[in-house]
Amino acid sequence: MARIKTDKNISRKDVIVTKAAALFREKGFKAASMRDLAEAVGVEAASLYNHIKSKTELLHELCFSVANRFMHKIDEMETEQISSIDKVEKLLRFHINEMINHYEEVYVSDREWKHLADPYLSNFQNQRRIYRKRFAAIIETGIRNKEIKKIDAPTAVLIMLHAISGIESWHRSTQKISAEELEENMITILVGGLVNR
């Protein structure tokens, strides 16, 4: 009876959640079965239920841990005393690095949240809506200050967020540029598309 290996400070549940992120990313939430997950973890499917309540619980954990990180970051951003365009750039860099370093989690949260069940679903959608509004508000301030082009702020947010999710393709590509180059290129194009002049 081979137990799930754990280093200290990493619970067996964490191991499962991490493997679940990789699996959900690869196959999609619906297509990934608990038996697949069990195999990845090295255990029988039923054994997983000693550590988790349900398959969807795994999705909750992933979605909300990501959502919380972004919420904290935008809290932080709003209080900083820098120009709007710098706020946007910092936020973008955070998004980019999250996508680079916590690829599977962020990707799953982004693509698979539809499969959450209420009340988690509405909760998540709310957070998402609020986050985007706050992001748009930063851009609108920038427009009023003439730092940023006259554009529709919600559209700009939409472009930024989705553009960053393209890092998915970078991850899977064989001949990648370095993470640093990727970040700089993205910032050049995205911030370049916003700034006035």
Added chain:
Amino acid sequence: MARIKTDKNISRKDVIVTKAAALFREKGFKAASMRDLAEAVGVEAASLYNHIKSKTELLHELCFSVANRFMHKIDEMETEQISSIDKVEKLLRFHINEMINHYEEVYVSDREWKHLADPYLSNFQNQRRIYRKRFAAIIETGIRNKEIKKIDAPTAVLIMLHAISGIESWHRSTQKISAEELEENMITILVGGLVNR
């Protein structure tokens, strides 16, 4: 026994494919069942099989009809005698309009192609890879001509394509700006992020 309604020139299969696009978009390919689809079409699940071979056939049809449209467009673009940046802009406008007018199909093709089965899967992935290379080649020419900033072309392609898929959120938003405004805003930001100066 209520038949599937068809206007002339629209086969019953086309009706099914169209409803499938809407359903796959809403729930995802895996989560959408043939019984769901049957209900949307107004018929029993088994009856669908008088018109189609399998569930995945529906996905093939959707994915490849979209892929073909983009392939034809880039063929056309490559032969036009205009500057690289204009080619990019035209291509972007095409992407934007496809996403606006054939939302469900394009979205499904973009998000659900993973569930294709070989040989369709490899075929699709190949087409995708080739398309992006050709898009990147246009950008690289623009960089050599100094029309476009010195950036990593594949990264730029990645940003453009994913940014456009953000139109998904526009579709679902309640207080939308018009399609024309959306197009102009996207072009402003995206092309603005590319051009030199």
Added chain:
DNA sequence: AAGTGTTGCTAACATGTGTTAGTTGTTTTA
């Protein structure tokens, strides 16, 4: 009106799914 192909129905199957019950083995605690 008869015949023929088309399109629908019901019933069913085989398989895969998430999950629970009950039990056995393994660690940790006392």
Added chain:
DNA sequence: TAAAACAACTAACACATGTTAGCAACACTT
């Protein structure tokens, strides 16, 4: 070392899934 807690196992259930077989109703041609 015995007791208590934990984590694995096997077996099974209830249900949803894609799909097929066989048959009935419809529509169009002659």
